[in-house]
Amino acid sequence: MKFLCVKCDEGMRFDEAAGPEEGSVSIVFQCPSCEMRVAMLTNPAETQLVNALDVQIGGRTEPPAPLAALRENLDQAPLLWTEEAEARLRKVPGPMRSAVRTLTEKYASEQGCREITGQTLSEARQRFGK
């Protein structure tokens, strides 16, 4: 999208984006000549459409994590284990492994984690005394 300052017949420059808040994103553009600022306000469907594109208005400072958009948008995304956490779990004796996995996932869910890392395992171990 581009914004034109009609008074100056100049392209406006992206200034900032805020939100979403109540399903709306505010995207501010400013004229480099007269410094007039305009905000475009999206409705929830427009917000969701931009979300579906997996882009950030104004650009990203770092690349997204693997499958980040998918996991963010799924209604019930499962907890994922990192390779490090899986490797540590494999060191747990077989008969106990399933219980450790279940308790760790319980702890991670309570903490609102999306990934189970080695740190998560350690914290869960402290919590459940294993």
Add this chain to the structure above:
Amino acid sequence: MKKYSDLPGDGGSNIVGQVTEQMERVQARLEAVRRIVVVMSGKGGVGKSAITANLAAALSREGAKVGALDGDVNGPCLARMVGAGDERPAVGPAGVKPLVGAMGVKVMSMHSWLPDARTPLAWKGPAQAERRVWQGTIETGALRQFLADTEWGELDFLLVDLPPGATQLPSIAGLLPSGSGVLVVTIPSSASHLAVGKSLALAQQIASVSVVGLLENMGPYECPHCGKMTSLFANEHGSDRLAADFGVPFLGSVPFDPRMAAALDEGTSFVAEYPSSPAAAAIEECARVLRQGAGTQTIGAAT
């Protein structure tokens, strides 16, 4: 007053730049894949996923490194069919590890991202009443992420199993390298030919893909008692003639074999368990065509 094209750049939103970067990530990930084949049909229930799973197994049996992407995000079943079951993928620094099924086939499926087998795919966010506006975009984005963020590694073949209908083909073709192949599956029924003909026409209109051919599934059925071969469908215009109508190779007919469905339900390899069956022979013949590269262009790193 200036027009859109008069203003340099993209206005600062950097949406175009990010979309370009997304495509570059897909291309970079697929550089190590020699051949990509999209398995599609215009009709549901013809056995696309069964064909994909069995082709993957047949290719893998001969030593090829094979990956399978389940493109049916709403009805995912490929993970179970290739024997990867209900495991969860692990996240690594470079991407998400695909599950590995029977015969060493790597697979990525939405099935692995749903809480359980009964939970349907659902997206959260505002504007649920306006799903028609954004649902297609978010689901195509899911396929893009599966392509770009799965650690496929070096593959000889990546098979992409599409959902029923032809509408996904243009979207997925836009994500894949030019020269990817399309294998169209039909069953020997008039209704299937009516829908599949449209898919063949559409595939031929997309310049970036090459139609490998038409494969007929659920062809003749051999009675296990008397051995008599019977057709399950009455259709005077054979699938080979449908292929000829569109000038595409006819890749043969896979006989109906209930043992194939049983193997797929168990996640075992039908072609490995029943190699001398007519159905396995037909699958192997199709795999032979894919190995020869008919209709596809070699892309990425040579092995």
